[in-house]
Amino acid sequence: MGKILWCGMREKGQLNAPLMTRVRQRIRVTHPFHPLYNQEFEVVNYRKGWAREVVDCRGEGDRLITLPLAWTDAAEVDPFVVLSAGRSYFRVEDLVLLAEMLERVGS
Secondary structure: OOOOOOOOOOOOOOOOOOOOOOOOEEEOOOOOOOOOOOOOOEEEEEEOOOEEEEEEEEEOOHEEEEHHHHOOOOOOOOOOHHHHHHOOOOOHHHHHHHHHHHHHHHH
16 A cells, blocks of 8 residues: 556556555455455556556456456445445436436337
């Protein structure tokens, strides 16, 4: 903890700022529906990928696992999750987006 890990990606010719100021050596998968839920992995890298923060981890047999940072215990606490106190896993805007996607697939 306490180290700063810099992302090596460049945006408009500048080095991106660090994704996190407190880097963990290991993370735990906290997403309740992920098959790796509650398993712990060694961190290889934190980076930004496809407009969101992700973490690369070393899995079984040195296999690289990439997870959204939000699905781990290294993410900042989501205010919605705190306020819902475990009563709801879904935000209204996420459910509306899902309904729109399902409607497009069905038509």
